[in-house]
Amino acid sequence: MLFQIIHKHTVDRCYSAAGYGSSRFMDTIAKLFSKKFHNDTGVTIVNAVIDGPGHCMYMIVETDDHQKLTHFIEPIHDAENEVVPVSDMMYLMSLKD
Numbered sequence: 001m002l003f004q005i006i007h008k009h010t011v012d013r014c015y016s017a018a019g020y021g022s023s024r025f026m027d028t029i030a031k032l033f034s035k036k037f038h039n040d041t042g043v044t045i046v047n048a049v050i051d052g053p054g055h056c057m058y059m060i061v062e063t064d065d066h067q068k069l070t071h072f073i074e075p076i077h078d079a080e081n082e083v084v085p086v087s088d089m090m091y092l093m094s095l096k097d
């Protein structure tokens with residue numbers, strides 16, 4: 001199952017403000033993108049893009065159980081996270097040929 005996670009944080013809570021190697025960044029964003037964390041949570045990031053100036057990140061993630069998403073977003077739980085089930089449009093369109 002695919003889900004879109006729309007993550008938004010405020011400027012004063014920006015993860016990169018302390019630097020990309022800072023403990024706050026490593027404990028949140030770097031952890032979120034680590035293979036170990038994907039294995040531990042059972043959630044894999046399929047794709048992710050950011051709107052840096054808008055302090056917003058859009059992730060497409062895949063999991064076999066939506067309950068696992070609660071554990072997955074734990075590192076970034078102190079910000080706004082909207083989770084929506086989605087479908088792979090590229091795959092759906094390829095079925096029409």
Ligand SMILES: [Zn+2]
Binds near residue numbers: 015016056
């Ligand atoms: Zn930010």
